[in-house]
Amino acid sequence: MKFKAFLTEHGVNLFERRFLPALDKMGKICHLFLTRDHAIFLHNLLNGDGVQCIAQFRKEALFDDYRISSQNEDRIAFAIDVSLLLRAVRSSVSICTEFGNGPSANRLQIKLVKKLPLNCTQPMPFLTFETKGYKSAVIQDVPISKPLSRAQVLELQTALELAQDIPQTLVQVPDLNQLQNFVERMKQVGDLLNVSISKYGDLHVQISTTLITLGAEFRKLLVIGEQAEAPSDDRNQSAQTRSERAISRGDAQRVQVSVKHFSRSLHCHLAKPDCTFYGIAPHGSCLTVIFQFFIPGTHQTDKSISLHCRLPVLDPGSS
């Protein structure tokens, strides 16, 4: 089982400034799944009642000189502490910028090693970052779990495939900061969030307890997938009536999720996505958030990066 690659400058940027800070918010530990073509960060896919978060990168987006080999079709997976990974990348970057002479002079090598740590009798696996400075080399070892067994990798792969279903209707949230700000404040009021999404492009989030109902409705959002024309007589109704009617017509779905999960999924905006879509998976199985990234300077989707979250549904709702 071998893995060795060099992080490109773009890859370092993606890691350090965007993805690792976002993934760190999703949970301390995640699985890193490396294949011949992809590096995938997975939160809560195997054990999970938390938010599932899947960040997938084509190898070219992050690495060059990417070498991987294992007896399991060149697939390697292990668990890693995201915050330690972020610290290692950050400190490597600071060494590079401090001593380096341009990006080509020092490259950040990342590889899988087994070492015998102090006071241990058993060698332990590490993901090692090696930065060659002007006069010195800095090596950082990030501890990782034992690589997953063949059966566990298969399980992870299956879970990953299952997590790829796309909701029939997706609505685009234009201002993620605004939504996050609202949800952060909403958290004080209750724990359960009702989310309904309609084919008319309405996103309605609501907390309802015995003492208070607090909600927000965002209308006329861009719809991807199945859409419908909003009935004109709905215009003067309240947000609640509108979503009730849309659900009864079969034009909307509603699920109940944890406010904490919802707010956590919004932390993905740290990865600086260009677009964010919310949708409810078929049969209301989960609330899906899909983040879209453009190729810099264009409006074309960067297919080498994908990020999406799946929020577990607490109550099947009315779907």
Place this chain on the structure above:
Amino acid sequence: MLAPGDIRNCASDSDHSTGSLIRKSSKMIKGKLKRSSQQQECGLLSNVFDVSLQDMMADSNHRSFSSQGELAGKENKEREIGEEMSSSAVEAEAPDLVCQLDNVQGMVDALSAVRWKRHQDAVVELSEHGVVLIVEDTGCLQAKVYLQRELFVRYDYHAEGRPRFGVSLGLFVDCLNSFSAPGRSSMIEIQYPGPDMQLLIKSVDSLDACIYAEIRTRIPDTISWDYNFEPAGSTPLTFTVKTPLLSSIKKMILHGWNVHFCFKILLGSSIQINLQPDPPCITFKGEGHGDLQIDFTYYVNTDLVIAFHCDCQVSYRYKYKFLRATTSNLPSSVIKDNRGSKLTMGRGGMLKVQHLVSVARSATSHPHIDSAGHQQPSRIAYIEFFVKSEVDE
């Protein structure tokens, strides 16, 4: 400076060692300030207080905008207008109050100032002059927030009498807070009652994004203890401090004294406030495990005491936790604004603490507001606390 942990350790030490620490700190701290003339002109801040509070609270015995007579004319006029309006609408359905506010954060700040514990029931009273929110604690502390109708962009009042309802203060504040977004002024509409006697709030500044809330109200309890505040004599016994009381005390405690430790001594105990006319001086005296005395001499040059009126010596004791409740919950933005606080002692030692909180839209949209924060009184929310003095056993 001691960390909180250190304080805990000190406190949990044997009585002997705690005692010695406290004895150290029980040296009297005397303000060295003197003043030349007692009848100096009051600072601007106290003027703001006096003028605007007179407006608000013409009758000191009836805090709740209950001075009916003088405003009867105005009221009639309004009612006529109201009737004209309602003749075209469906008359029976007009809610008691529909009002719009363009600075939610200001209202959140004002209400947060009276939020001294997690679960507090508040009573809200509506009138043609504005909204008053009242909170109360164990018959010893009462706080009122006055939101005049001028604070609102729109204020449509249709009720007969003064409708009152109970609401959870924490929920109300947290809910209002959801409407406020940083860097953006948001307009909200508040309506009472909703179809099920709820308090309805919704954002009204955007067509395609709307935030709404419905808060359950309850029938208010009758407030158990009437906080009638009567002046102690012909001259009011009053002083105005620039920063809220406790921060002033903290400032007064000389540098080098560990403020937290001093207050740790006082926690759970009471503070005696003594006013004397000659030399004009305010004394705070805390007696807990040790004792702490701060003499606060009125001096015209000090920034701390802006105004001082006292013609006879008075001395009353108050629970520290209640005094703390009157100041410690003011949002930092309000303290930064530095409008000062006015303290008045009434008959029986009832202490009245008054604060002003700006509900201005934002500094940039009101360029005529100068840096000292002197703005039209209509954009200020008034907060009053009444603290009952401790009765000697």
